[in-house]
Amino acid sequence: MSCGNFILKNSLNYYLKSSCPLLLTSRYGHTLRGKPPGVARTLEQRLQDENPIDPEVVEQINIGFPKLKRSRSIEMKERLAHLKSQRTSPQLEKTARRNDLTIDLDKVYNEYKNTTGQHDLRRIADHYNIFKDLFGDAYFVPRVALDIKYEASGDTFVPVYNGNIVKPLEAAKQPLVSFDGVSDPITGEKSSKDSYWTLIATNPDGHFTKSDSEYVHWFVSNIPNGDIAKGETLVEYMQPIPPKGIGFQRYIFVLYKQNSKLDFSGYKVNKSDDLELRTFKTLDFYKKYQDDITPAGLAFFQSDWDTGITDFYHNVLNLKEPIFEYEFPKPYLQDQKWFPLKQPFNLYMDKHRDIKQVNKEYLEKKLAKTHPFEGKEAPLKFPNAHPIRNVPSWLRTEIRKERLSLGRINDYK
Known part of the structure; x- marks a missing residue:
């Protein structure tokens, strides 16, 4: 058919x-x-x-602690029981009617941090390519909440929270770190045995000579039961050092749970002001000890250049401060013409001169009319009332601009 x-x-x-x-x-x-x-x-x-699927693309592997599987029905029963107790509480109802009901925000935050907060942190870290740049095709869900904060002044602290911005001057001193080092990361139950942890702070964006390497800013191992003060400091803390013009850099804290006490003496840095000795690769470190350690906690912030970095480079690292600047291409200029039309003669000629020489002439011209003690000359009360005779038209325009405080000469302070 x-x-x-x-x-x-x-x-x-x-x-x-x-x-x-x-x-x-x-x-x-x-x-x-x-x-x-x-x-x-x-x-x-x-x-x-x-959108064909590349057969060589490897799915991400979870290298962290697994989630404790609980019955969905049990979770729903607990939730419904809590809601029922809240709704049937006469005292809570009276407090709400009198507008005296207060909510403990610290309790709410702790509940969020220990439940969905760590899953949110994992998604945020994926957004900032934390796992990709540190562990390649692997990831982990932070099961242990890291509380990291820098002491600013007195009772004021700057927290490290989901990639927030912390300036180098705020992070100049070693931070205060606390976490639950006695509970099991999966069940949350207290352990009777001693547990050992490793905390590493690294920067995957700042290495000057090796683009695929990192600078380790802090390395504390064999931390007993979460007490940072009793751990073995292999690499002393170093503040963020983002160079000028490079933008924001990530500074990442990774917490590992050890199966037992380990020997990390090969990573010890005796000369803390030598950047080359701080060269580090998280992926190589994890591959070497993957049978003995498990990543359990994560925290990171971003930092960019500020004025205190210059002093740190010169006086602590004994280095010339690196500055990154964008080199703008030279502006395109047409061939010179004998009689340029519809353009002031002086501005046309300045296009074909060295801009530094032009700026120097304008600055000298302004300084010549400025008294060292009395300042610049008083402006004319009626600038347009004074005639300008016997000068070319382009010069007449420049004089009029100068009297009216217009033009390039007034850009120099």
Whole structure:
């Protein structure tokens, strides 16, 4: 049977099985063009052709602690029981009616931090490519909440929270770190045995000589039961050192749980002001000890250049401060003309001169009319009332601009 126009009646199923293009017409005049639905490719097939899956792409591997599997029904019963107790509490109702009900925000934050907060942190870290740059194709869900804060002044602290911005001057001193080092990361139950932890602070964005390496800013190992003060400091703390012009850099704290007390003496740095000795790679470190350590906690912040960095480079690191600047290309200029039209003569000539020489002349001109003690000359009371005679038109324009405090000469402070 040849392809053509058909009426949608009882024979519709027969023509849908045909492989030839159809123009199906209903009794109401509606048409369906192209191949029948059983033959034409679906939307899913078309999307797969447009976005083919690379067979070499490896799915991310979870290298952290697994989630404690609890029955969904038990969780729902606990939640409903809590809601019921709140709704049937007469004291709570009276307090709410009197507008005296207060909510303990610290308690709410702790509940969030120990439940969904760590999953949110994992998604935020994925957004900032934390796992990709540190562990390659691996990731982990932080099961142990890290509380890291820098002491600013007195009772004021700057927290490290989900990639917030902390200036180098605020992070100049060693931070205060606390975490639950006696509970099991999976069950949350207290352990009777001693547990050992390792805390590493690293910067994957700041290495000057090796783009695939990091600078380790802090390395404390064999921390017993979460007490940082009793741990072995292998690398002394160093403040953030983002160079000028480089933008924001990430500073990442990773907490590992050790199976037992380990020997990390190979990573000890005796000369803390030598950046080359601080060269570090998180992936290599984890591959070496992956059978003995498990990543359990994560925290990170961002930092950029400020004025205190210059002093740190010169006096502590004994280095010349690196400054990154963008080199703008020279502006395109057409060939010079004998008679440039519709443009002031002096401005046209300045385009073909060294800009530094032009700026120097304008600055000298302004300084010549400025007294060292009395300041610049008093402006004319009526600048447009004074005639300007016997000068070229371009110079007349410059004099008028100068009297009205307009033009380039007034840009120099």
